[in-house]
Amino acid sequence: MIEFRDLQKSFGRKPVLSGVTLTVKDGETMVIIGYSGTGKSVALKHVVGLLHPDAGDVIVDGRAVSTLDRAGLTALRRDIGYVFQFAALFDSLTVAENVALGLRRRNLDDDEIAERVREALALVDLTGSDERLPAELSGGMRKRVGIARAIALRPKYLLYDEPTTGLDPVTSAVMDGLMVRAREHLGVTGVVVTHDLRSAYAVGDRIAMLYEGRIRQVATVQEIQETEDPVVRQFIEGRAA
Amino acid sequence: MIRTIGRGAVAAIESAGRWGYFIADLGRAAADVGTWSRLLVGQMRRIGVDSLPVAVFIAAFTGIVLALQASYTFTGTVPLYFVGTLVGKTMMLELGPVLTGLALAGRVGATMAAELGTMKVTEQVDALETLAYNPLSYLVLPRVLAATMMFPVIVALSMLIGVCTGWLTSLVLLHLSTPDFIKGLKLFYVFKDTWFGLFKSATFGCTIALVSCRVGLATYGGAEGVGRSTTHAVVYSAVLILLLDAFWAVVLL
Numbered sequence: 278m279i280e281f282r283d284l285q286k287s288f289g290r291k292p293v294l295s296g297v298t299l300t301v302k303d304g305e306t307m308v309i310i311g312y313s314g315t316g317k318s319v320a321l322k323h324v325v326g327l328l329h330p331d332a333g334d335v336i337v338d339g340r341a342v343s344t345l346d347r348a349g350l351t352a353l354r355r356d357i358g359y360v361f362q363f364a365a366l367f368d369s370l371t372v373a374e375n376v377a378l379g380l381r382r383r384n385l386d387d388d389e390i391a392e393r394v395r396e397a398l399a400l401v402d403l404t405g406s407d408e409r410l411p412a413e414l415s416g417g418m419r420k421r422v423g424i425a426r427a428i429a430l431r432p433k434y435l436l437y438d439e440p441t442t443g444l445d446p447v448t449s450a451v452m453d454g455l456m457v458r459a460r461e462h463l464g465v466t467g468v469v470v471t472h473d474l475r476s477a478y479a480v481g482d483r484i485a486m487l488y489e490g491r492i493r494q495v496a497t498v499q500e501i502q503e504t505e506d507p508v509v510r511q512f513i514e515g516r517a518a
Numbered sequence: 519m520i521r522t523i524g525r526g527a528v529a530a531i532e533s534a535g536r537w538g539y540f541i542a543d544l545g546r547a548a549a550d551v552g553t554w555s556r557l558l559v560g561q562m563r564r565i566g567v568d569s570l571p572v573a574v575f576i577a578a579f580t581g582i583v584l585a586l587q588a589s590y591t592f593t594g595t596v597p598l599y600f601v602g603t604l605v606g607k608t609m610m611l612e613l614g615p616v617l618t619g620l621a622l623a624g625r626v627g628a629t630m631a632a633e634l635g636t637m638k639v640t641e642q643v644d645a646l647e648t649l650a651y652n653p654l655s656y657l658v659l660p661r662v663l664a665a666t667m668m669f670p671v672i673v674a675l676s677m678l679i680g681v682c683t684g685w686l687t688s689l690v691l692l693h694l695s696t697p698d699f700i701k702g703l704k705l706f707y708v709f710k711d712t713w714f715g716l717f718k719s720a721t722f723g724c725t726i727a728l729v730s731c732r733v734g735l736a737t738y739g740g741a742e743g744v745g746r747s748t749t750h751a752v753v754y755s756a757v758l759i760l761l762l763d764a765f766w767a768v769v770l771l
Contacts, residue, residue, distance in 0.1 A: 327644050347546075347652065354650045365645035367637075379649035426649075 278303050279324060279434065279468065283333035285490075286319055293319050295490030296333065306460060306467035308481035310474065312512065315487050317470040318362065318438050324468065325357055325436070326350045337434070355383070358427030358465075362439040364419040366411040366426075372398070373407035376426045383430075397429035398422075400462060401455055417448040421455065428459050435459060437469040441476045453479040474513055478502070486512065540732055544662070547654035557660040565626055565661070565723075566668035570675065572625055573618050577676035580613050581605060581683030589692045598694050602702025605684030610711040614677040616763055619722035622669070623755035626723075627730040630661055631751030634734025635744040643735065653735065662727040669723030670716040677715060718766050725762060726755040 279301040286294040293316040301307040309317050322328040323335045326342045335342045340353060366375050373394050380390045398404055401421040411419055420440060427435055437456065441449035453476050460467055460480075471477055477484055478498050485495040486509050494501070494509050504510055547554070588604040634657060637643050646653050681703065688694035730751040737747040 322644070325648050327647060350647075351650045351652075354648055357648065359645070359648040361641045361645055363640060365641040367642055367645070378651075382650045430649075 278336075278338065279466070280336040281320065281323075281333070282336060284320060284323060284330050284335060285332040286316070286323070286328065286330050292490055294330075297487065297490070297492055298333075299485050299492050299495060301466060301468055303466050304464065305482040306456075306469060306480055308469045308471060308477040308484045309487055310472060310477050310484055310512065311487035313472060316490060317472075317487055320487065321436050321438055321468060321470050324434075325354055325359055355430070356433040358430050358432035358435045360420070360423045360427050360435065360437045360440055362442060364411070364423035366419055366422055368411055371408050371410055372403065372414070372422050375411070375422060376429050379426060379430050393429045393431075394425075397425040400428060400458065401425045402451075417444050417451065420444070420452060424452075424455055424459065428463060428465075431463060432465060435463075435465045435467045437467065437471075439471055439473075440469065441471060441473045446475075449473060449476060450479075452476070456480045488512075537732070541728075544654050544658060547652050547659055550652055550655035553651060553655040554659040554663070557656065558663055561660040561664035562668050565664045565727075566671055569622055569625060569668075569672055572621050573672045573676050574679050576617050576621050577609070577614065577679040578683045580617060581609065581680035581685075582687045584608055584613070584680070585684040585687040585692065589688075598688075598692065599698040599702035600705075601684070601688050601692065601694060602699040603705050604702075605688075606681055606703040606707060607711060609677050609680035609684070610715045612715075612763075614680055615673050615715045615719040615722065616759065618673050618676045619669070619719060619726070619759045620756055622672070622723075623726050623759060624752050626665060627726045627751045627755040628748050630727060630730035631734040631737075632744055632748045634731055635737035635747040638735055638737045639740055639743060658727075658731040658735070661731055662724060665723035665727035666720050667723075669719040669726075673719035674716060677712070714766070714770055717770075718763065721762055721766070722759050725758050729754045729758060 281297045281299040284294050284297040285292070297316075297320055299307070299309075309320065311317050319328060323330055323342060324337065326345060330343050334344070337353060337356070340349070342350075342353065345353060366372075367378065370378065376394045376397055377390050380393055385393070394407070395404070398406065401424050403418065403421055403425060406414070406418070406422075411422070414422065424437075424440075440456065441452050444452060456467065456469065457480055459465065467480070469477070469480055481498055483495060483497055484501045486493045486501075488508055494504060494506050496504065501509065501513065504513070584605045585601050588601040589598065592598060592600055634643070637657070643653050643657070646656055685696070685699050685703075688699050689696060733747045733751040733754065737743045739746075
């Protein structure tokens, strides 16, 4: 279980998160939606300790992330796969080497690593792309490699940072399908940060809207679609005012 | 005025503190031998072998110019075999390590800062963290160790090339015989000339890599930030090389 407990974070004098409280239950996919620049990715980065909160904390399976030392963070990160907004693939490594990198850290033997890489690439429909470099891939393919890299670790949690941003509608739908497939295949708990509502409805069990540094509403997909909250309503209807 | 000085002092103390943390974290990262040792040889090749053409080019022309300038200075007052003395001493004590160091501050330092800076702004460094790697043991330690080990090798070759081109220049253009050049070369030679230059170059390599990696990992702001970090890495490295050069001269000579 992942719990955001009154999470607060500012950059300089600008408060980004002003007390985010949210619980992600085991086995569910929670989608965090919100306007651009409202701190969705910032909240997500606190889960793996990439950012340190000013106050509050994120609790993952009883572990307060901000209190963990490097060894504790390393242990925590072994349970979490993180899919970055722009994939964050290592330019100098091939697709297969990118997917294998996290596995090498786990002291698996070469056969096991090769098998897991093959399996992960197959799951994201990239079989045969092993030896290609990230520069030779399209944006959608890069994101799929990012997902393969995360799921190859067989994590307990998968965090997706804007997985469909910058993709055309068809490729976005493919990404949604992959996220659903990854969840069914691995049984992972997911947190998806996005402002793509179609994607949110497709992959989420529950949706939380982040607004002005706090969670405005948490509800099921259907409840969100029927919400009376004017702020959430305006966002999901895409009205300017 | 006082406020400006105060702000400057606070910034300097903060910077020193960050450097202290960086060095301490790097020391702790050294325990992760399995990670950095796998990457060390690749970095040694990139820093060492790939830098050789630049180093050889600089050393070759430095040796030629040194021999000609020595001859110009000595004509009529000092025996010409002192050309060998001047070429040898200068290449080993000063120009071999410092010119090579400055050239590699540009080549190696800029490469490291740009590479790590790009990795930082494209979240590759964050990705390493999420894959349970310590970026210091994966990215920084192999570079720092490789630079520290390979700079003396490159500088040793620079010294050799510089002395050889100085000798050839003396032979062809100054009509100085080989025995006379060698006589001059050996005249005031002590082994300290060699180890001093090589030791100095190891500290230059370590400094360039540390500064460039630190600056690269502190990059923010996209392409402009990468450009800024690259410039800073080269400038800081060059300044520190000159400061270290003076420091070692005071301490060791």
